[in-house]
Amino acid sequence: xKVIQYIMQNFHKQxxxxxxxxxxxxxxxxxxVMFKNTFRMTFKEYLLNIRVGYACKLLTGALxxxxxxxxxxxFENISNFNRQFxxxxxxxxxxxxxxxxxxxxxLYQ
Numbered sequence: 001x002k003v004i005q006y007i008m009q010n011f012h013k014q015x016x017x018x019x020x021x022x023x024x025x026x027x028x029x030x031x032x033v034m035f036k037n038t039f040r041m042t043f044k045e046y047l048l049n050i051r052v053g054y055a056c057k058l059l060t061g062a063l064x065x066x067x068x069x070x071x072x073x074x075f076e077n078i079s080n081f082n083r084q085f086x087x088x089x090x091x092x093x094x095x096x097x098x099x100x101x102x103x104x105x106x107l108y109q
Contacts, residue, residue: 003035011050012074017043051075052088059097066093 003024007015020043021031035043051073058069070081070093085093 007047007050011047011054012072014074014076015047047074048084049088052085055081055085055093056089056096059093060100066097069093 003020006020006023017028017031021028024031024034026034032042035046039046041049055069055073058064058072059066064072066081067078070078073081075081075084082092085091085096089096091099
């Protein structure tokens, strides 16, 4: 619980595995096995999914451009953001953004 709470509060920053090990009071191998068994993915995959999910939320709004969204979600550069977003969602952030606005415009016709 404490680990997930920490991740949710800090996903937009760099999270060090050592911090999570200290919070959980576990060794690396114990933490890895527990996390993988609980979430069916590694910590890194989980963190990327949280960040990309938040990016999707921000992309549906009109407050930020894609570069700003990448940094707000904890990505250190735009190319990594684009690559990870496409790996998880199967579409680029800009195409996702276009689809959201095309669907909205169809609703109002």
